[in-house]
Amino acid sequence: MARASMSLDELVRQLQQVHGDALRAVVLYGSAASGEQVVGHSDFNVLVIVSSIELAQTRQLGQTMRAWQEAGNPPVLVLTEPEWLRSADIFPMEYADILERHRVLHGTLSLTDLVVALHDLRWQTEQEAMGKLLRLRRGVMVAGTDTARQTDLLRSSYSALLVIFRAVLRLHGVTPARDATRVIQDVAARCGFDAAPFMAVSALVRGTALAPGATESVLAGYLSGMDTLVTYLDQFTPPPAAPAVISPVQS
CATH class of the missing domain: 1.20.120 (Four Helix Bundle (Hemerythrin (Met), subunit A))
Known part of the structure; x- marks a missing residue:
């Protein structure tokens, strides 16, 4: 059950429950990834990479994502693996932050040939x-x-x-x-x-x-x-x- 005070660990657990083997990586990026966040005022920016995503899975995560944002965090960025590898030109600010400082919370993040x-x-x-x-x-x-x-x-x-x-x-x-x-x-x-x-x-x-x-x-x-x-x-x-x-x- 999602809660307004949702932690990173709980977010990862709920993502695992919904996506199962399709969950490839959960990545924290930005100031929180390098310990620079101001407690109570800094966002936890999270990237989620999946092999595929269906409408049913998206619906299942509704309560989780509402709780995550109610805790003061920005929406989770969810991409399929192909989208992740080809979208650096669309989200260059976000990718630059991720490439420079990130922490993998689950799985493996592919950085092969990625540039901004x-x-x-x-x-x-x-x-x-x-x-x-x-x-x-x-x-x-x-x-x-x-x-x-x-x-x-x-x-x-x-x-x-x-x-x-x-x-x-x-x-x-x-x-x-x-x-x-x-x-x-x-x-x-x-x-x-x-x-x-x-x-x-x-x-x-x-x-x-x-x-x-x-x-x-x-x-x-x-x-x-x-x-x-x-x-x-x-x-x-x-x-x-x-x-x-x-x-x-x-x-």
């Missing part, structure tokens, strides 16, 4: 950054002058923002630091925006409240920085030293 092309990553990064900016603007309109809602908007946006920031560094041929604050500072320096509002949100996620009366200014700086980032990416040309592809990190 820089030009694919460049287009998705710009698209995701623009989408994030538009969602932030909508969130600001909904929050209005409600400080609590503004703070929740900043806090809830942080994890997805770091995914974009890491992709920006990879576009420059740079492997992102494990420390999120270093990632923020590096991206801000390269793209020409003020890191301070993003650093304040990073501290907020880690339990340090914003200074009294500072929420409006942090939010304004946050939006301004994202606007600058989108403009930067629209005009971006990879540096000569940047590789054409991103390959799996060898352990």
